[in-house]
Amino acid sequence: MFGYYLGLAVRSLRRNVVLTMLMIGAIGVGIGASMTTLTIFRAMSGDPLPDKSAQLFVPQIDNWGPKRHGAGTTGSGLKLQDQLTYIDAIRLMDAHAAKRQSAMYGSGLPLVPANPKLAPFTARIRAAYTDFFPMFEVPFLYGAPWSAADDTAHAAVVVLSRKLNDKLFAGANSVGQSVNLDGHVYRVVGVLQDWEPVPKFYDLTDEKFGKGADVYMPFTHAIEQQLRGSGSFNCKDPPESGFEGVLRSECIWIQFWVELPTPAAVADYRLFLRNYAAEQRRSGRFDWSAETALRDLPEWLRFSEVVSDEVRILVLVSFSFLFVCLLNAMGLMLAKIMARAREIGVRRALGANRSAIFMQCLIESSVIGLLGAALGLALTALGLLGLRALLSKSIVALTALNTLDVTLVLALGVASAVLAGLYPTWRAGQVQPAWQLKAQ
Amino acid sequence: MLKMTHLSKAYRTEVVETYALRDFSIHVRPGEFVAVTGPSGSGKTTFLTIAGLLEEFTGGEYLLDGADVRGLNDKQRSRLRNEKIGFIFQAFNLIPDLNVFDNVDVPLRYRGFKGAERRRRIEKSLERVGLSARSRHYPAELSGGQQQRVAIARALAGDPRLLLADEPTGNLDTQMARGVMELLEELHRDGATIVMVTHDPELAIRAQREVHIVDGQVVDLVAPPRVGRPSSQAQV
16 A cells, blocks of 8 residues: 555645645755754764774873963863873873873974975874874875884884875875975875864864874974974963973973773773872972873863854754744645545545555655655755855865765654654544535 | 444534434345435434444444444444445545546555456446546546546445445436436446435435435335335335
8 A cells, every 4th residue: 555655645745736845845944954053063073983982082181280270271261281291291101001192283394295296385294103093093095104113213204194195196105205394305104094083083172173184293203303283282381482492391282192992991091190190299390289180082072062052052943943844844734634634534435444544644744754855955965065165164074964964864854744744644534534524 | 234223323512412313223125225315404414424334323223234333443444334335425525636547446445455456346337337438537527427427436346235325416417417316226226235315305216215314313214106126125
């Protein structure tokens, strides 16, 4: 009977095209609005490394004390600092207290391509340790990360992003080739596959949804080259002059990640952090009992307010709008179905039971829902395109529709229409054939 | 075929109880053609809707083809209605979106027949009412008489045991009405059991017997001159 009901649904929808279009429009517009915001919300709140996020942690140390607690940090003034000083970063690196660990920061350097047809440009740099790559499961297209020995030797080696490799070497394997950064020659040891986690969890201080680096180089080499960070840089007191002054200062500008694969390792690292802070107090660096924290990746995203309250409210508002649209669709559907009370009465007289009428109307609602969802999908795509045009480039990564999104839209459309059609459909099943036929 | 004994139907509101049928008894035997007459509001159509299992009754007993219909659920009543009863309405009640073929197909779909069987039955029914050539036409493209013939074909398609006709010629002009009545008489001659509600004495007289209802009760048994096949016995 499914095919029969489907055929009846199509006939019914063609009977009153205007009413049908209004219903589809109401559902489509509601879905378009809600899915546009939901897509962005999902991208913002998604877990960039779902298989590993529970093993990745950010250590935090209150190196400013209670008087200037949190001053200059992002968000509220009471929050614990979201970055480390160079002093703490290096000491934590030297402690090797985690399975993997990497201090890191973002920067930029002028890159002069070997190909004279290409103009020089500023390449986005990420200075990190070799553990950065296996810790974040960064996929390689060619070559491999530099070695720990390269970290120790401050080697002039780099890993390129796929895009940069495409640009400089036309996508060929460039391992062993060299690139010129700010007049220095660097040897390419690896090329990444496409890797743009959303959000850019490993460094949320600048653009939370911005592009990753073009070039990755050893942290030790970047420091040796006195490469300044280009991201967030906050200080309790002004640093002494020069790069050395910055390194000695209590300014926070280094991101730090550790990999702790077991609960025991996490407990050990927490203890290690507390002991480290206590040691800093004993040594006279802090005259307060410094708070420490160790947050895993999902908690870190919440701490960093990746999804703002405004976005949550927007999602709520857009779903309220969808609800209003569904109420409208329900009214229209009720009018449409009750206008066919006579037909329903005839069908009942000819042998249709309540379930048969219910199924017929339900399938009609579902067809409307599917068409509404298709319209909603188109409007969502349009909405996301509009956002791309209106908002900053960093949002672009959030405005892509994937298979899951499409499935969600279609499911939401059908569910919405079925929901909107439930009451009219129930009413249809309650039609008393005798009354309809007596009324002739 | 159809036996109602001391049947009643009351409509209740908070303040009043109105009886549409009261102590209503009728027995229609297989192969009979019975006319049910009475003034407007007498309960004719209520009788028909109860007979057609479209409405519940309040008291009494109703046996359809020997089966007690009291207490049946919606699914059972719908099944029984589909298998045993064919309806012919005054307003034809064809579904405007469906062509003639698909209109006749409706009860067969609910019966669950396969495609080939449905086609065979539809073609046979349309041939019976002389509308084979119009199977792809839509109701709006047919005259009133033709529409009623389609409705009769639809009623016949499932080979029901009982045909219930509610003022079948009420919406037709004289010539068309004559044609429809002749068709009903022909069906009766071929063995169909027909109960026809009408307020038209000229139509009633063409049935084998007439049951007259006033105020929800059978008040008279009329035995007019008969046309068509003689009845075995008429009784109320």
